[in-house]
Amino acid sequence: MQKLEAAYGxxxxxxxxxxxALILGMMRKGQHIRVDILLRAVPKALGWxxxxxxxxxxxxxxxxxxWYGARAALASWAxxxxxxxxxxTPEWWLLSALPxxxxxxxxxxxxxxxRLWLGPRAPRDDAVSTG
Numbered sequence: 001m002q003k004l005e006a007a008y009g010x011x012x013x014x015x016x017x018x019x020x021a022l023i024l025g026m027m028r029k030g031q032h033i034r035v036d037i038l039l040r041a042v043p044k045a046l047g048w049x050x051x052x053x054x055x056x057x058x059x060x061x062x063x064x065x066x067w068y069g070a071r072a073a074l075a076s077w078a079x080x081x082x083x084x085x086x087x088x089t090p091e092w093w094l095l096s097a098l099p100x101x102x103x104x105x106x107x108x109x110x111x112x113x114x115r116l117w118l119g120p121r122a123p124r125d126d127a128v129s130t131g
Contacts, residue, residue: 028108036123044122051116051123059109062102069098 039047073095081091116124 039123044120047123048116048121052113055109055113055116059106059113062106062109066099066102066106069095069102073099 039050042050073092076095077090077092083089083091083094
């Protein structure tokens with residue numbers, strides 16, 4: 001029974017990783033869930049301004065989390081902290097994914113803002129659920 005439970009746990013982990021990969025793939029294309037009812041209800045120029053405000057807020061959040069994540073990973077590396085679970089690993093290995101992921105999201109926000117700036121002064125059509 002214990003072997004069956006362990007195998008079931010591994011299957012769940014594989015499925016979770018597959019789901020994460022699918023969501024990541026959709027996010028790079030702007031096809032994740034998006035509520036754009038308000039953007040479609042206001043004048044196009046105001047919707048475009050709302051898009052900018054949200055992009056700026058997201059950019060700031062991603063950059064701050066990347067910065068603090070990098071600081072935490074570097075502090076863990078400098079202190080030689082270890083994560084003691086089934087395997088003993090340096091804690092910074094676990095923490096290093098956070099700044100890397102949020103650095104990539106920061107770049108994504110910059111690219112989104114560039115596309116918004118170069119496009120028509122209206123809410124994005126490439127990232128809407130009704131489009």
